[in-house]
Amino acid sequence: MHDKNISQVVISRLPRYFRYLGDLKDEGKERISSGELSKRMNVTASQIRQDFNHFGGFGQQGYGYNVNYLYDEIGKILGLDKRHNLIIIGAGNLGQALANYMNFERRGFYVRGIFDNKESLIGTKVRDMTVMPVEDLKDFIKENSIDIAVLTLPKQGATGLIDTLVECKISGIWNFAHCDLDVPDSILVENVHLTDSLMKLSFKIHDHNE
Amino acid sequence: MHDKNISQVVISRLPRYFRYLGDLKDEGKERISSGELSKRMNVTASQIRQDFNHFGGFGQQGYGYNVNYLYDEIGKILGLDKRHNLIIIGAGNLGQALANYMNFERRGFYVRGIFDNKESLIGTKVRDMTVMPVEDLKDFIKENSIDIAVLTLPKQGATGLIDTLVECKISGIWNFAHCDLDVPDSILVENVHLTDSLMKLSFKIHDHNE
């Protein structure tokens, strides 16, 4: 269906394309050229065409791209035509916030359970879910065909759980813990390092004012 | 002090170096060579030396790098030797979670106030702060020398606030809203697009299983 080994930098641009195409759809726009899209997105038309062509041609010479079609195709590339079952591990502030964030469901990501190892949190309610102890993790993952684990607990807790998640053959980990995870290649990891991001902002501010 | 126009890709590696050096410090390690660090971090020693040398030489031939010194220097490059005053705009789940996340303070980022435009949230308490109406934004920013605004509200709300933030001459915006912000060059923006990140994970999972 598409080139193997799409570079990380192309992958990271796909959600942005998807977002802009969604906006265009909402505006009722039917077709768009790489030139017009490039102006909106502040990237070169050349890059847009190159990016899309990693996945096969979605456009038509002389016409451009059909907005709805391109939107759907990029959605498929991103796997948004499939359902995903998530669990959140770590029922602290961030875990609760993510559990309550409804927009993920619109994209097919369903939060099925929430876990913690803190006695004080187990049994409490988050959204419509009861926080479960991490001991129940293994059975829950199997019984509910969970494919993504969201890690929203401190470093130590996160690394300690990796073995269990590997055993359960989870497909992906969305890691908010402030550490790099050491997992086999079969498990895909996407890191969200909030502190790193804030530091980058700090750098830019001070770099700019020099 | 350092090259102008450090590339984005180098900047994005700095917080990770900082993190690993912090760990080395905690382990009581005094010196480290680029070779040893490269093994830990899974990058080439060459890249490490190139990256550091954008900011001047921190090492010594035959010795390597002094962990404490290098840690401090990278901290300074990232602006972590300075204090930052933040406000959170958007007191929903995510805004509250960030307000309660204590680790930012360890790095010099202090949350000074929290705002929202929802009647139902204004006046409620988050941590030790009372949620204020966005109308008070302008005065508060000036009186409390706020330099960073954290945007944790929906798209529409976020774009509507940009003019105010520009007027207030805020230095940086940490943007969690699911949109690109159109601001003058004088304001630095760092985006955290959670949905994009989750989509990237989804792509990797499906790409891998093909």
Add this chain to the structure above:
DNA sequence: TAGATTGTTAATCGATTAACAATC
């Protein structure tokens, strides 16, 4: 002094941009 390891230059690799033939 000899060994180790940096700082830095040169070589390679990959990503972006430009150009244009193909084609709707």
Add this chain to the structure above:
DNA sequence: TAGATTGTTAATCGATTAACAATC
């Protein structure tokens, strides 16, 4: 058919890696 715009190849640019002289 003529005009527009893609898909794709070629040229450029930038980032990574390799190599090694400088030096602690």
